[in-house]
Amino acid sequence: MDAAVSVREAVKTFGHHRAVDGVSLDVPRGIIFGLIGPNGAGKTTTIRMILDIIRPDAGEVRVLGMPAGESARDRIGYLPEERGLYRKMKVLEMVEYQGTLKGARPAEARREAAAWLDRLGLGEWKDRKVEDLSKGMQQKVQFIGALMRKPELLILDEPFSGLDPVNQNLFKDVMLEQNREGATIIFSTHQMDTAERLCREIALIDRGRIVLGGSLASVKSRFGKNSVLVEYDGDGLSLQELPGVARVDDYGHYREIRLRNGADPQALLRALVDKVTIRRFEIVEPTLHNIFIEQVGERPADA
């Protein structure tokens, strides 16, 4: 079967700015795929090309076995990063409208919209205007809009931003359910722990290029098991100067140390034992968070 999305050497330039610079990407069907990268890296542009909202200057984009375009678009549910609804419209009509734009007749779209609103706890708000809703509720409305007509491919740009933990969980459950029922999901996020928990595969985009991609396991193994979590008592210690240490992330409660290639964790342990009282010393795979920072570097993220 064809991939859900397959992008080949896509290039898109705005004025003098090359937003996407030769991106190639394959998203197999039926998985949850994470698109990560700093702000302005080209995630949204890539997503827009998949939806045929903008066309690449060069390269090819295929979606669900056909060139990106209108007929593919009807099978995609899309939640853009910039949230937007008609503020003066009634909630039910708003969702219904989004359903009809995906090809549904008004009556069936209305039924489906009502069912979703009931399910996500917005049943009583059906006949209220969108502007009367809280931000979180509006985000739910928009999420439902993306789910209308049971899309084969769901593209969610930062679906969790601005949500409280309860609603984050609700969104996550719906996503997992849709995925179980066969939908492929692509979502972008800045929350690396979320991506780590949900995604089978990821692609890291930086400055318009894919700098890292593949299954989460393969990405991690590529970086080796060379991270150490330490917890200790005592201070005044400069971990950075210890043997084999490449970089240190201080989380307050504990620290994550990334070792240089080939460095021996045992040497680090010996060096630590002499200086502080160790409560925890654990050799782990690097977190996605650390891989991200290492790949993208410490430069300001809004380049």
Add this chain to the structure above:
Amino acid sequence: MHKLLMVIRREYLERVRKKSFWLGTLLFPLLMVGLIFIQILLADVETGNQRKIALIDTTGRLEQRFREKLAEEKLKDGRPAFVVESHPAGEGADVAARRLLPRVVSGDLFGIITVGKDLDAEKNFRLYAKSVGNLDVQRTLQGALRQAVLGVRLEQSNMKLEQKELAALLAPIELESFQVAAAGEAKRKGFREAYFGTFTFVFILYMSLLLYGIAVMRGILEEKSNRIMEVLLGSLSPDQLMTGKILGIGLVGLTQMAIYTATVGIVRLYIAASPLAGDWSGTLDAVSPARMVYFLVFFILGYFLYTSLFAAVGAVCNSEQEAQNLQTPLVMCLVIPMVATFFFVANPDSTAAVVVSMIPLFAPMVMFMRISVLTPPFWQIALSILLLAGTIWLFFKAVGRIFRIGVLMYGKRPTVPEILRWARG
């Protein structure tokens, strides 16, 4: 096609469901009828009062004739319309007049007429009044004075005439104008009738083109600033969105026009069947079916032309403030022909009128003006409509390109050369 219909449906329902739409639609004809009614009412009130005129005649020779002539003007109840009181010039007409001014201010006197020494001198006659805008009264007073002066002059040349004979000598002739239609029939129609009849329709055309154009522009600006554009473009092509919006709002306009036309049609039938038909022939003529059809044709063409341009403005701007500058030339294109209605109605066949009625941006209004005061050759109407339709087609293509790029751009508004570059694609 389904999506396009859905966009049209939303745009249409959103507007037609609003109370303000129905308020505007129903209030407007009511307002028009009300205005006419008030005018009739005012005219009645006006004729109910006698006007007091103070005459300060330095020559002392005009009073008699002036009085006699003015006495012919009667109010509805038969009383004379004017009461003339004569005042001595004394130390000069100006000084005498100044003394009477407070009575004009208080409203006791309608006006003061001063007559200088030399009847043949220029600027010898003056009227001081609180309102000098009432053309009918002014004309009456001027006529009476002229007749009095003529009498004096005739006397000086030894042609003694009675007032009656003088009146017969001076009896004005009236030139009635008839408009010859293509079919060869001639209809009586004066300039005033032609002007006001045309202007009313041109004004409605102007208002609706402007209002609906701005409605389309606002709709697009709203979608941009609400950031809903991207959601929509996840389902629709920009062309579908733009076309749907223009057609949807256009249908709202047509609904409104249909209501107006139906109202006019009913009123027309009612008047035509009533004994008033003769008096109202000018009005009946103004709302003839042929004219209504042309009105609709030019409304629709003008609507597509202007909304496509307003849509482009909406697509490249981020806020209404930003859109102000860009929409100004469009508004000007609409205002100019309206302001020039007088010229085009007076000279519907001039080269200027013919040329301007071929320029697509002005054609909807100017061609309509020409059609309503004379019957231009059919080829001119056809050519004008053809040019309009062609321009609309070109605009739609160009604006579609601008729209596609513009709707997803936020931040700095593109410059006009940039926009034109997009339009060329």
